Amino acid sequence: xxxxxxxxxxxxxxxxxxxxxxxxxxxxxxxxxxxxxxxxxxxxxxxxxxxxxxxxxxxxxxxxxxxxxxxxxxxxxxxxxxxxxxxxxxxxxxxxxxxxxxxxxxxxxxxxxxxxxxxxxxxxxxxxxxxxxxxxxxxxxxxxxxxxxxxxxxxxxxxxxxxxxxxxxxxxxxxxxxxxxxxxxxxxxxxxxxxxxxxxxxxxxxxxxxxxxxxxxxxxxxxxxxxxxxxxxxxxxxxxxxxxxxxxxxxxxxxxxxxxxxxxxxxxxxxxxxxxxxxxxxxxxxxxxxxxxxxxxxxxxxxxxxxxxxxxxxxxxxxxxxxxxxxxxxxxxxxxxxxxxxxxxxxxxxxxxxxxxxxxxxxxxxxxxxxxxxxxxxxxxxx
Amino acid sequence: xxxxxxxxxxxxxxxxxxxxxxxxxxxxxxxxxxxxxxxxxxxxxxxxxxxxxxxxxxxxxxxxxxxxxxxxxxxxxxxxxxxxxxxxxxxxxxxxxxxxxxxxxxxxxxxxxxxxxxxxxxxxxxxxxxxxxxxxxxxxxxxxxxxxxxxxxxxxxxxxxxxxxxxxxxxxxxxxxxxxxxxxxxxxxxxxxxxxxxxxxxxxxxxxxxxxxxxxxxxxxxxxxxxxxxxxxxxxxxxxxxxxxxxxxxxxxxxxxxxxxxxxxxxxxxxxxxxxxxxxxxxxxxxxxxxxxxxxxxxxxxxxxxxxxxxxxxxxxxxxxxxxxxxxxxxxxxxxxxxxxxxxxxxxxxxxxxxxxxxxxxxxxxxxxxxxxxxxxxxxxxx
DNA sequence: CTGTTAGCGCTTTCAC
DNA sequence: GTGAAAGCGCTAACAG
Numbered sequence: 001x002x003x004x005x006x007x008x009x010x011x012x013x014x015x016x017x018x019x020x021x022x023x024x025x026x027x028x029x030x031x032x033x034x035x036x037x038x039x040x041x042x043x044x045x046x047x048x049x050x051x052x053x054x055x056x057x058x059x060x061x062x063x064x065x066x067x068x069x070x071x072x073x074x075x076x077x078x079x080x081x082x083x084x085x086x087x088x089x090x091x092x093x094x095x096x097x098x099x100x101x102x103x104x105x106x107x108x109x110x111x112x113x114x115x116x117x118x119x120x121x122x123x124x125x126x127x128x129x130x131x132x133x134x135x136x137x138x139x140x141x142x143x144x145x146x147x148x149x150x151x152x153x154x155x156x157x158x159x160x161x162x163x164x165x166x167x168x169x170x171x172x173x174x175x176x177x178x179x180x181x182x183x184x185x186x187x188x189x190x191x192x193x194x195x196x197x198x199x200x201x202x203x204x205x206x207x208x209x210x211x212x213x214x215x216x217x218x219x220x221x222x223x224x225x226x227x228x229x230x231x232x233x234x235x236x237x238x239x240x241x242x243x244x245x246x247x248x249x250x251x252x253x254x255x256x257x258x259x260x261x262x263x264x265x266x267x268x269x270x271x272x273x274x275x276x277x278x279x280x281x282x283x284x285x286x287x288x289x290x291x292x293x294x295x296x297x298x299x300x301x302x303x304x305x306x307x308x309x310x311x312x313x314x315x316x317x318x319x320x321x322x323x324x325x326x327x328x329x330x331x332x333x334x335x336x337x338x339x340x341x342x343x344x345x346x347x348x349x350x351x352x353x354x355x356x357x358x359x360x361x362x363x364x365x366x367x368x369x370x371x372x373x374x375x376x377x378x379x380x381x382x383x
Numbered sequence: 384x385x386x387x388x389x390x391x392x393x394x395x396x397x398x399x400x401x402x403x404x405x406x407x408x409x410x411x412x413x414x415x416x417x418x419x420x421x422x423x424x425x426x427x428x429x430x431x432x433x434x435x436x437x438x439x440x441x442x443x444x445x446x447x448x449x450x451x452x453x454x455x456x457x458x459x460x461x462x463x464x465x466x467x468x469x470x471x472x473x474x475x476x477x478x479x480x481x482x483x484x485x486x487x488x489x490x491x492x493x494x495x496x497x498x499x500x501x502x503x504x505x506x507x508x509x510x511x512x513x514x515x516x517x518x519x520x521x522x523x524x525x526x527x528x529x530x531x532x533x534x535x536x537x538x539x540x541x542x543x544x545x546x547x548x549x550x551x552x553x554x555x556x557x558x559x560x561x562x563x564x565x566x567x568x569x570x571x572x573x574x575x576x577x578x579x580x581x582x583x584x585x586x587x588x589x590x591x592x593x594x595x596x597x598x599x600x601x602x603x604x605x606x607x608x609x610x611x612x613x614x615x616x617x618x619x620x621x622x623x624x625x626x627x628x629x630x631x632x633x634x635x636x637x638x639x640x641x642x643x644x645x646x647x648x649x650x651x652x653x654x655x656x657x658x659x660x661x662x663x664x665x666x667x668x669x670x671x672x673x674x675x676x677x678x679x680x681x682x683x684x685x686x687x688x689x690x691x692x693x694x695x696x697x698x699x700x701x702x703x704x705x706x707x708x709x710x711x712x713x714x715x716x717x718x719x720x721x722x723x724x725x726x727x728x729x730x731x732x733x734x735x736x737x738x739x740x741x742x743x744x745x746x747x748x749x750x751x752x753x754x755x756x757x758x759x760x761x762x763x764x765x766x
Numbered sequence: 767c768t769g770t771t772a773g774c775g776c777t778t779t780c781a782c
Numbered sequence: 783g784t785g786a787a788a789g790c791g792c793t794a795a796c797a798g
Contacts, residue, residue, distance in 0.1 A: 036791060047769045052793065060767055082531045084791035087470035088774060093530060094477075094509065102495045103488070103712075112485045115511055119523070124530045126477065127510040128498055140502065147476060147507045148465045257699050286699050293701065313696055316640050316669050318676065419775060430785045435777065443783055467775035471790060 035076040044068055055080075086148070094124050095339060096144035096152040100132045100181065105311045106328045107155065110179060113332025114153055121340050123150075134159035141165045151175040151339045153332075156183055158223065175342040179335045181225070189352040191335040195225045198324040198358030199232025202306045203278050205322070205360055207240045210369030211276035211304040215248035217263050217288070219255055219280045226280060229308065233278055248274050252284060260287025268295070275303055275369065282307035282314045282323055289317060289365065300367030310361050319364035327356050418459040427451055438463075469531070477507045478722060479527035479535040483515045483564065488694045489711045490538065493562060496715025497536055504723050506533075517542035524548045534558040534722045536715075539566055541606065558725040562718045564608070572735040574718040578608045581707040581741030582615025585689045586661050588705070588743055590623045593752030594659035594687040598631035600646050600671070602638055602663045609663060612691065616661055631657050635667060643670025651678070658686055658752065665690035665697045665706055672700060672748065683750030693744050702747035710739050 041051040046065065054061045054069035072078075086092045097114055099107040115125045126144055130137035137157045142165060144152060151174050156163060163186045170176055176188040206214055216233045219226030230249070237244050247270075250263040260279055264287065267274055279285035285307035292299050299305055299319055307314055307323035314321035334354050342348045424434040429448065437444045437452035455461075469475045480497055482490040498508045509527055513520035520540045525548060527535060534557050539546060546569050553559055559571040589597055599616045602609030613632070620627050630653075633646040643662055647670065650657055662668035668690035675682050682688055682702055690697050690706035697704035717737050725731045 038791075048791085049770080049793075050768055052791095053768085062767060065767085079529065081791055082529050083466075083470045083473065083475065084774095085793090086531075087466045087776095087790090088792050088794095090466065090774080092466065102498065103491045105486070108486045108491045111510070112512065115485065119511060119526060122526070124509045124511070124526055126507045127494070128502060128507070129495065143502060143505070143507055146462065146465050148469075283695075283699070290699070290701060311695075312666075313699065316666075316673070316696065317700075318673060421775075431775085432777075432786080433784055435775095436784090445783060448783080464775055467790095468777090470774090470792095471776050471778095473790080 034081075035073075035078045036081070037078075040069060040072045040076065040078060043072060091150055092148045093122055094126055094147075094149045095336070095343075096126045096128070096141075096149040097154070098128050098130060098137060098140045098144070098152070099155045099179075100130050100157050102127065102129045106180075106309060106326060109328030110155065110332040110335075113329035114336045115332075117333045117336035118340070123340065130157040130160075132157045132159065138165040141169060145169045145172060145174070149174065151177075151343050153177050153179060153335050153339055155179045155181045157181075158220075161185065175339055175348075177335045177339045177342075179331055181223075187350040189335075189338050189348055189350065189354070191331050191338065191354045191356065193225065193326045193331065194355040194357050195228035196232040196235070197355075198308065198326070198360075199229035199278070200236045201232075201358070201360050202308065202322075202324050203233050203236035204240070205362065206276045206278065206304050206306055206366055207236065207242070209300070209304060209366060210371065212240075212242055213245070213248070213274040214242075214276040214278055214304075215245075215250070215263075215267055215274035217250045217252055217260060217277065217279045217284050219252055221251075229280060245272070245274075247272065252280060255281050255284060257283050257287035257290070260284035260289075261291045262287070264288040264291040268292075268297075276305065276366075277303070278306045278308075280308055282309050282311045282321060285321055285323070285365075286313060286317055289319075289321070298370070299365055301370045304367070304369060305365040307365075310359075314361070314363070317365075319367075322363045322366035323361050325359040325361050327359065331356050417464075418456075418461045419464065420461075423452060423455045423459060423461060427455060474533055475531045476505060477509055477530075477532045478719070478726075479509045479511070479524075479532040479537075481511050481513060481520060481523045481527070481535070481537045483513050483538060483540050485510065485512045489563075489692060489709060492711030493538065493715040493718075496712035497719045498715075500716045500719035501723070506723065513540040513543075515540045515542065521548040524552060528552045528555060528557070532557065534560075534726055536560050536562060536718050536722060538562045538564045540564075541603075544568065558722055558731075560718045560722045560725075562714055564606075570733040572718075572721050572731055572733065572737070574714050574721065574737045574739065576608065576709045576714065577738040577740050578611035579615040579618070581691065581709070581743075582612035582661070583619045584615075584741070584743050585691065585705075585707050586616050586619035587623070588745065589659045589661065589687050589689055589749055590619065590625070592683070592687060592749060593754065595623075595625055596628070596631070596657040597625075597659040597661055597687075598628075598633070598646075598650055598657035600633045600635055600643060600660065600662045600667050602635055604634075612663060628655070628657075630655065635663060638664050638667060640666050640670035640673070643667035643672075644674045645670070647671040647674040651675075651680075659688065659749075660686070661689045661691075663691055665692045665694045665704060668704055668706070668748075669696060669700055672702075672704065681753070682748055684753040687750070687752060688748040690748075693742075697744070697746070700748075702750075705746045705749035706744050708742040708744050710742065714739050 037048050037051050041048045051069050054066045057066055095118055101107055118125045126149055128140035130140060134157055137160060152169055163183055166176060166186055178188050178190045180192055182190045182192060203214060218230045234244055252259045277288045285305055288305060292303055297303050307321050310323045310325035314323045338348055420431050420434045424431045434452050437449045440449055478501055484490055494510060501508045509532055511523035513523055517540055520543060535552055546566055549559055549569055561571050561573045563575055565573045565575060586597060601613045604610060617627055635642045660671045668688055671688060675686055680686050690704050693706045693708035697706045721731055
């Protein structure tokens, strides 16, 4: 009901006016700022090639000439036409970046790291998103291919399996680096989160704090990351001598808060309630937390809780949510470095896998379990 | 302490190998995919210009020729060299986008909207960030200028006043549209949030729900948006016949959760406690909420609370935070539309201001105040 | 040390 | 209907 917007137009000068008079453009307006090598060569009575070489201080060129050319270039604020250079060199100094979702804490961190790194080396980054839809991803990748990026960073969509569209780009000689959501069908370097280890540490931490009946709300089995976290969970239980309880593993269809709430309720009202929850994502964990608070179940103490991803959310929930930080920024940085290296001529193995270690972020929700008489032997390890 | 990462390298085939043998590149590897107009013209025994025209079905060209050319183009998967086209046409079909921070719910929404819109029209978007540092912004803008964007979308940094670097780009004939964080020194269209009205509505809503002693935790006075929200707050009070209390307006230095907590504590422990809080941002509001919950103050009921921005945070806090949605995505869309229009030759007034209406998101924290005997007359309007 | 030449791939007069 | 030719701005043999 608040859906309408309104528009105010104040009229006066037309900044964009030049576009209305294309016939004037060439001679009067734009060319002012377009001094070419030819212009400065002519003025100095030298050849274009000499001017070109002088500007990059080619050893062959006389110091005097270099000085004169540079001076004039300065005077006229000569700026080389990058379009011509791109054309000539078949290189744009642009790299492409495609992620499933831009509005997402983890991915925007990746983007941020990638852009910072690329810019430092004089590259610009073209960003696009797939919305986890294969068609959109294809469109994005093709657009980038056609607009002439030098290479591509990509985190594939849920729907992407073989990635022929990416293959095509590779055939065109563009290096590709995959990030986080990856497929092994594509023979490219990968920079991924060590989800297994992150989950392992999270669960181990719960165990060390006295929880043993640990439930896991996991993601869809087609998604590699979800599997890795699940396997990490299993391994941590195993290493602590705990037998996993099948009923305590729930598959989230949507990765959201409601799902956490729903499963927590289901399990906690059931005959065999767990005493801790490790959730695929902070959002799911906060759903669990909501249920626990509603039921006035003490967190931590009675029940322990761990999320995954370290969203802002986790920091300011109460109790503050313990979670696992995935270092999205770092992933962006590393992936970009690899891409730039290969663009600079380095040879990088097509199946180099860089695993970025996660970081346990221990806040309140995973604090030590309150010891009860009959379960004192549950204390394993120390805090 | 968890700061190290590790790296696994598996070795085998070298996808990037071509880059190691530049002398082979030209003849053996890459050219395969680079069929040019010349190639297909030669094979058909026609001239390049005819081929060019045929591909775009120029009316002059014989139908037969058109068919033959298109067929061959299809067969060879001819894809026009976009670098050459850019060069020739002095147009890249890329637009630049600079924001203070990519990892920020509002800005990433803007980015998302801008990219979606641009892509639809065949434009790619080059993204960069200023970190609210003038130097970085200059670097970003210059990089974009030099890499040949056709136009620029920008949300300026806190440190930007005159924006000469942006002016420079405009002089080079590139249209610019400002978004959200804007300066009037730059004669460009602006797409902004109606912060005044958003704040006005938020405060009005609190008043309608029975709160009259409304505090405001505001942002820095150099920031236009912060002022607008403050003015909206004042106006809403005024229109309800409430005299603003100077002590209830606090200046946040950092816009964060701690700041909200701090000021809430200060005011609520003071001699003249307010009964509601309108905060410059959801984050600040959540700080207030934390204090309220600690003190077991009922929200809503005893105290009402409104944020601004509608972050994910607001949705899942408890009580869920009422707030103001700024429609970041919509801003990105509108700004991009304007830019594309002007790129397409439309003349757009240099001071067109598009104000995007905000949206009151009413959740729990602003619910009706509990009526006490002596304040029944405080009921104004209806729910 | 410097100039000449050729050409990147495409578009666009201008002829025929 | 089609082709020839010029040129966008720059680089890089090659030849002096």
